[in-house]
Amino acid sequence: MMKQWQVAKRILPLLAVFSLLLSACGREDLSVMKPQGPVAQGQYDLMKLSITIMIVVLIIVFAIAAYVLIRFRRRAGQNKMPEQVEGNFKLEVIWTAIPLLLVIVLAVPTVKTIFAQGEDLSKDKNAIQVKVTSHQYWWEFTYPQYDVTTAQDLIIPTGKKIAFELKTADVLHSFWVPSLAGKMDTNPDGTLNKFSFSAPNEGVYRGKCAELCGRSHAFMEFKVKAVSQESFDKWVNEMKAPAVLPEDTQLAEKFKTNCLSCHAVGDQGGPVAPNLTGIGGKQSVAGILLNQGEGQEDGNPVLDNMKEWLHDPQSVKPGNTMPNPKDLGLTDEEIDGIAEYLANYKLDYE
Amino acid sequence: MDWITTVDHKKIAVLYLIAGGFFFGIGGIEAILIRIQLMKPMNDFVSAQVFNELITMHGTTMIFLGVMPIIFAVMNAVVPLQIGARDVAFPFVNALGFWTFLFGGLLLNLSWLMGGAPDAGWTAYTPLSGSEYSGTHGVDFYTIGLQIAGLGTLIGGINFLATIITMRAPGMSYMRMPMFTWTTFITSAIILFAFPAITVGLVLLTFDRILGANFFDVAGGGNPVLWQHIFWIFGHPEVYILILPAFGIISEVIPTFARKRLFGYSSMVFATILIAFLGFMVWAHHMFTTGLGTVANALFSISTMLIAVPTGIKIFNWLFTMWGGQIRFTAANLFAVGFVPTFVMGGVTGVMLASAPADFQFHDTYFVVAHFHYVIVGGLVLGLFSGLHYWWPKMFGRVLSETLGKWTFWTFMIGFQLTFFVQHFLGLMGMQRRIVTYLPNQDFDLLNLVSSVGAFLMGVGVILFLVNIAITTRKPADAPNDPWEDGRTLEWSIPSPPPEYNFKQTPLVRGIDAYWKEKMAGHTEMTPAEPVGSIHMPSATPLPFVMSVGIFIAGLGLMFSKDDFHNAFMNGLFNNYIVVIIGLLITFGAMALRSLYDDHGWHIEPEDQDEKGVRT
Numbered sequence: 008m009m010k011q012w013q014v015a016k017r018i019l020p021l022l023a024v025f026s027l028l029l030s031a032c033g034r035e036d037l038s039v040m041k042p043q044g045p046v047a048q049g050q051y052d053l054m055k056l057s058i059t060i061m062i063v064v065l066i067i068v069f070a071i072a073a074y075v076l077i078r079f080r081r082r083a084g085q086n087k088m089p090e091q092v093e094g095n096f097k098l099e100v101i102w103t104a105i106p107l108l109l110v111i112v113l114a115v116p117t118v119k120t121i122f123a124q125g126e127d128l129s130k131d132k133n134a135i136q137v138k139v140t141s142h143q144y145w146w147e148f149t150y151p152q153y154d155v156t157t158a159q160d161l162i163i164p165t166g167k168k169i170a171f172e173l174k175t176a177d178v179l180h181s182f183w184v185p186s187l188a189g190k191m192d193t194n195p196d197g198t199l200n201k202f203s204f205s206a207p208n209e210g211v212y213r214g215k216c217a218e219l220c221g222r223s224h225a226f227m228e229f230k231v232k233a234v235s236q237e238s239f240d241k242w243v244n245e246m247k248a249p250a251v252l253p254e255d256t257q258l259a260e261k262f263k264t265n266c267l268s269c270h271a272v273g274d275q276g277g278p279v280a281p282n283l284t285g286i287g288g289k290q291s292v293a294g295i296l297l298n299q300g301e302g303q304e305d306g307n308p309v310l311d312n313m314k315e316w317l318h319d320p321q322s323v324k325p326g327n328t329m330p331n332p333k334d335l336g337l338t339d340e341e342i343d344g345i346a347e348y349l350a351n352y353k354l355d356y357e
Numbered sequence: 358m359d360w361i362t363t364v365d366h367k368k369i370a371v372l373y374l375i376a377g378g379f380f381f382g383i384g385g386i387e388a389i390l391i392r393i394q395l396m397k398p399m400n401d402f403v404s405a406q407v408f409n410e411l412i413t414m415h416g417t418t419m420i421f422l423g424v425m426p427i428i429f430a431v432m433n434a435v436v437p438l439q440i441g442a443r444d445v446a447f448p449f450v451n452a453l454g455f456w457t458f459l460f461g462g463l464l465l466n467l468s469w470l471m472g473g474a475p476d477a478g479w480t481a482y483t484p485l486s487g488s489e490y491s492g493t494h495g496v497d498f499y500t501i502g503l504q505i506a507g508l509g510t511l512i513g514g515i516n517f518l519a520t521i522i523t524m525r526a527p528g529m530s531y532m533r534m535p536m537f538t539w540t541t542f543i544t545s546a547i548i549l550f551a552f553p554a555i556t557v558g559l560v561l562l563t564f565d566r567i568l569g570a571n572f573f574d575v576a577g578g579g580n581p582v583l584w585q586h587i588f589w590i591f592g593h594p595e596v597y598i599l600i601l602p603a604f605g606i607i608s609e610v611i612p613t614f615a616r617k618r619l620f621g622y623s624s625m626v627f628a629t630i631l632i633a634f635l636g637f638m639v640w641a642h643h644m645f646t647t648g649l650g651t652v653a654n655a656l657f658s659i660s661t662m663l664i665a666v667p668t669g670i671k672i673f674n675w676l677f678t679m680w681g682g683q684i685r686f687t688a689a690n691l692f693a694v695g696f697v698p699t700f701v702m703g704g705v706t707g708v709m710l711a712s713a714p715a716d717f718q719f720h721d722t723y724f725v726v727a728h729f730h731y732v733i734v735g736g737l738v739l740g741l742f743s744g745l746h747y748w749w750p751k752m753f754g755r756v757l758s759e760t761l762g763k764w765t766f767w768t769f770m771i772g773f774q775l776t777f778f779v780q781h782f783l784g785l786m787g788m789q790r791r792i793v794t795y796l797p798n799q800d801f802d803l804l805n806l807v808s809s810v811g812a813f814l815m816g817v818g819v820i821l822f823l824v825n826i827a828i829t830t831r832k833p834a835d836a837p838n839d840p841w842e843d844g845r846t847l848e849w850s851i852p853s854p855p856p857e858y859n860f861k862q863t864p865l866v867r868g869i870d871a872y873w874k875e876k877m878a879g880h881t882e883m884t885p886a887e888p889v890g891s892i893h894m895p896s897a898t899p900l901p902f903v904m905s906v907g908i909f910i911a912g913l914g915l916m917f918s919k920d921d922f923h924n925a926f927m928n929g930l931f932n933n934y935i936v937v938i939i940g941l942l943i944t945f946g947a948m949a950l951r952s953l954y955d956d957h958g959w960h961i962e963p964e965d966q967d968e969k970g971v972r973t
Contacts, residue, residue: 033786033800039718040785053715061705068701071676076694079615081683088877089682094621098677099670106669110662113712117662118655120714125651143490178485179581181646181721185787189717192646195484195575198582200648213799217646217721217789219478220485222405225792297796304798325405 036302037213039185046188046204049120056116060109128170128203135163139173141180141193141216144223144324145281145294155246156271158281160289161231164239165209173200181218184231190217206233211290211302222326230290234357242356246284250275253348262345265335272352280329288353292316293323313346362897364448365857369455370434370752376459377426383466384418385819387411392776392812395805398797408793409476410495414469416479417499420595421506422462424737428602429458429513431744432541434752436517438848438855439535441526441864446519448895449951454512456905461506464912468498475499478791480588481562483573483581488566494916500563501912507552507559508908514548517541526847527886528866532626535846535870536619539626540605543633544598550637551594558587567915582647589640597636599733601629603740604671607693609846610747611675614690615682616843618870621674628667628674635664645713646720654713661711668704672697687841688762692743695770699739703731706781721791724784730777742769742822747841754834754854761825769818775811779804845870850883858892861885861966892961903947911940 035041042048128134138149149156163169173182175193183190188204206212216227234242250273253259267276272283287309290298296312297303318339320329332342360372391411394402403411437445445451468474473493477486486496521542525534534542562584564570571577573584612619619625641649641657649657675697684690706728710716719725742765750756783804788795795801839849847864848855850872862885868874875883914936922928930936 032782037787037799038785039787047718050714050718053712054709054718057709057712057715061709064705065698065701068672068676069698071673072694072698075676075679076684079679079682079684081616081685085683089615089617091618092620092677092681093618094624094674095677099621099624099674102673103666103670106666110659110665110708113708114659114662117658117712117714120712121651121655121658124714125654178490179482183721183789185718189714190646190720191717192648194582194648197575197580198648213787215787215789219409219482219791221490222409222793224409225405225794228796295796305796 034213034302035186036211037185041186043186043208043210043212044188044204044206046124047186049124050189053116053120057113060113064109124202126203127201128168129172129201131168131170134168134170134203136170136172137161137163139171139182139193141173141175141177141182141220141227143177143221144216144227144327146182146214146216146227146229147176147281150243153243153247155243156278156282157246157284159229159291159294161214161229162239162242163206163231163233164236165233166205166207167236168203168205170203171201173202178220179218180216180220180227182214183217184212184214186212187231192218206231209233209235223324226293226295226324228291228294232290238356242354245354245356247273249273250284251352253344255344258341258344258348261337261341262348265332265337266345269329283349283352285354286352287313287350293320295323308350310347310350313350314343317342317346359897361902362899364444364452364895364897364901366433366437366445366448366451367752367855369451370430370432372455372459373426373430373433374752376455376462377423377430380418380422380462380466381424381427382819384415384423385816387415387418389812389816391415392809394793395795396809397806398795398799398802400794403793405793406476409478409791410469410474412791413475413478413481413495413499414466417465417475417503418462419733420479420599421503421510422458422465424599424733424741425510426458426462427741427745428544428599428737429454429510431606431741431748432513432517432602435748435848436538436541437520437524438751438851438859439538439846440521440524440529441847441860441866442520442524443859443863443892444895445516446523447516449898449901450512451516452898453901453904454509454516456509456901457512457908458506458509460905460909461502461504461509461912464505464909465498465502468495468502471498480592481584482588483562483565483584484575486562486566486584487573489574497563497566497916500559500566501916504556504559504563505905505908505912507556510548511552511556514545514552517545518549521545526860526863526866529871532623533866533869533871536608536622536625537602537605537846540601540608540629543629544601547594547598547601547633547636551591551598554587555591555595558584558591561587563915567919582644585644585647586640589643590637593640593643594633594636596729596732597633599737600740601632603696603737603744604629606740606744606747607675607696610689610693610743611678612870613747613841613843613845614685614687614693615679616685617678617682618845618873619674620677620680621670622869624670625674628670631667632664635660635667639664642711642713642716645716658711658713662708665704665708672701672704687746688757688759688766689743689746689841691763691766692739692746695766696736696739696743699731699735699770699773703728703735706731719784721789722784723780723788723790726790727777727780727784730780734773734777739770742766748848749829750836750840751848751853751855753830754836755829755832756836756840757829758825761821761828765818765821765825767818768821769815772811772814772816772818776808776815777811779807779811783808839872843873845873847871847883850875856966858894858961858966861892862889863887889963889966891963892966893958894961895958896956898951898956900947900951904944907940907943907945907947909940910943911937914938914940 032040042051136151140147147158148161173193175195181190181192187206191200191202210233212231214229214231253262269277269280270283292312293316297306298309299306316323317332394400473495475495477491561572565572571579573579573581608619639661642661645654710719746757746762786800788801836853838852864883865886917931
């Protein structure tokens with residue numbers, strides 16, 4: 008008994024060091040190991056439990072292996088045959104039983120968490136319902152309770168449960184915000200997925216597409232922005248306000264004919280492409296060109312990003328379906344004008 | 358010509374080894390290109406399209422065309438010798454299996470030269486792999502190439518089943534079979550049940566793409582998740598098709614170099630059978646995030662975790678085989694000993710992945726990439742290196758250089774750990790897999806650099822192995838029957854390389870580790886179970902080669918059957934399925950010839966049975 012305790016005492020500091028090492032890894036807004044909400048926390052707890060069990064297993068196996076390899080190497084002049092052991096029933100039962108026990112220790116909380124996190128909140132009136140539609144290569148978020156649609160930046164109130172219904176408009180994608188919750192695939196109609204998470208703290212969290220979806224799979228990023236309830240309500244109102252069009256009437260006309268055939272701003276335009284309402288205030292242009300702001304070390308001014316995107320969308324996101332504005336007959340000046348208008352189109356809700 | 362017509366299992370083994378090695382090299386180059394691209398953030402070494410082609414072809418090539426054929430090479434070289442047989446049950450079919458694999462593999466790799474490789478990932482998830490989103494012929498090369506290559510695997514598997522069931526030497530009961538033969542037997546059984554699934558899947562996808570069917574198209578009433586089920590009900594057992602032979606190799610090498618019999622032989626056998634059985638029960642753990650629901654996720658979580666139990670039995674049995682032994686660290690044994698902890702690493706992360714809620718985080722990240730490379734490279738490739746160093750003298754009559762072998766081990770092993778250990782952390786830090794590049798300042802940069810450097814080091818290890826082969830081949834073939842001196846199984850009782858007929862007289866098996874038992878009893882060779890007599894041999898024939906060429910032509914014809922070549926002659930040839938028909942006529946013609954023309958083979962008379970090895 009005493010001896011076992013000593014073994015445990017030796018393992019404990021190792022575990023402590025290891026958890027320190029783990030929690031030192033990655034950004035708070037991105038890393039699985041720095042969970043920022045209860046769902047990710049529950050998953051992280053399971054991971055810690057399994058890692059602990061597995062490290063104990065590793066230590067035991069490595070220790071036996073090291074001992075065997077050092078103790079039983081063949082030495083010069085060793086000519087007598089070692090005893091030919093058949094096996095040992097007792098030992099073999101022991102190393103069948105112990106893994107079985109360890110599996111049970113891990114299986115019970117696993118099953119508990121599966122059912123706890125699998126709760127369907129789609130009928131819950133207190134939850135914010137969000138329909139996520141993935142496209143090659145952008146994310147669309149619809150709030151049916153508020154009749155609001157946005158793209159790329161998912162705005163949520165802190166503390167509220169967000170109930171997602173996921174689907175894809177084309178190929179399979181996977182919706183993943185590592186610091187808030189694990190991923191969930193977006194399937195076509197007929198096999199819609201549901202899940203939920205919440206973010207207790209205000210902040211911006213990085214989201215990724217985790218399923219290979221074509222050439223710009225790597226660039227299909229999005230942000231989750233958790234704001235206070237008041238800010239959220241304000242944001243909803245701003246989103247529903249009438250469209251703000253460019254002041255220059257000539258530019259406004261160009262914008263209407265060329266852009267609004269697919270995109271929407273406020274109450275105008277089409278639903279085919281990302282909703283542009285308040286686009287200048289978002290965290291990024293096209294999900295991948297980070298705008299200057301907190302936590303975005305490489306962020307460029309939003310105007311620069313907007314120009315980069317509009318002058319050659321294919322070089323930023325290869326394979327996307329946006330036509331090159333030049334091919335639509337827009338001049339460089341007009342493109343710059345639209346870029347400037349969009350960069351300044353911000354919603355005031357924070 | 359001799360090589361094209363051969364039906365000798367030892368020569369077919371060499372063919373498998375060369376072809377598998379060639380594709381392994383291509384897959385390795387693809388891996389290096391991937392790691393160069395990911396060395397630094399926002400790198401533009403390759404385009405996004407080429408990157409997707411590289412990852413797809415790397416995975417597909419390594420699994421189907423690299424490691425599987427090398428496994429088949431070792432099986433072909435060793436299994437008939439281990440059971441005291443003169444060849445496999447169906448030598449003609451064995452050759453056919455090789456040639457269909459080779460032509461399938463060539464067809465798949467032709468895609469690099471003929472307008473675009475497959476780009477939908479090695480799992481080819483629909484609808485991305487459908488004609489709407491993957492417009493080039495890439496995925497057609499994937500479906501048709503793999504279909505042809507898979508035919509070879511299925512043929513090979515059935516052949517080994519028949520061989521092991523019917524051709525064991527007198528006295529070799531199932532519970533006296535060497536462990537490598539056992540794992541070959543179980544692996545072949547898995548192939549028999551798993552490959553039909555991928556065959557059907559590939560046919561359905563081909564129909565969707567080329568003939569406009571709707572199996573996976575939602576608009577037409579299909580279901581893309583169906584593909585995932587079909588793919589993984591093959592794909593998960595495939596993992597065990599890959600790893601069980603490695604288990605077998607390790608179970609041969611460790612006892613030989615520890616000079617002890619395998620600890621807990623019967624529990625090893627039953628653990629292998631149990632792993633194979635459970636392997637079919639867990640496919641949906643690849644699909645936790647697909648949205649199967651809580652009950653399915655819970656059940657598949659638990660069934661997956663259970664695989665840890667038989668695998669644990671194996672690990673401890675290997676460790677206790679060495680306990681009390683006299684371990685010699687030859688190159689072969691270094692790989693075997695290195696396999697054990699490395700595979701344990703891959704195993705424990707497997708159990709972690711089995712926990713569905715945690716898998717929501719792990720899935721499709723670099724954590725998974727790290728996990729399956731620990732299993733497939735750290736398990737299977739180390740196992741294959743071990744097996745090749747171990748059986749090289751038996752196959753070629755020359756012992757590989759030990760010094761170079763040890764260099765191979767250390768560079769490969771250190772490179773491997775550098776490459777893949779850090780990827781666990783990359784995944785946990787939020788790096789998803791299959792991405793062509795990543796933004797800077799996400800803490801991904803340093804670990805990716807380390808990973809790439811490790812990959813180069815692995816490349817050096819593989820090159821050292823090739824150098825070793827080149828140097829060794831120049832030496833005289835003078836290896837003794839039992840070059841390791843502690844050989845335990847039947848293959849070490851005959852010359853290296855074995856004569857064409859393997860055993861002049863079928864040996865009598867009197868226990869587990871038959872040759873060892875005789876040696877311990879003071880004998881130098883096996884007791885024969887039959888008198889010296891005339892040995893019946895199968896005739897060499899080019900028909901398997903011709904049949905495979907026919908299938909290859911038919912495959913190409915089908916693929917381009919809807920294309921416009923801007924040339925009336927070519928259009929007429931392809932669009933009317935004339936090329937397909939020509940290809941099939943060649944194949945069926947060869948089959949008819951084989952059926953109608955009776956070939957009784959030939960005999961080696963006792964006076965021609967000198968114990969010299971065949972030239973391989």
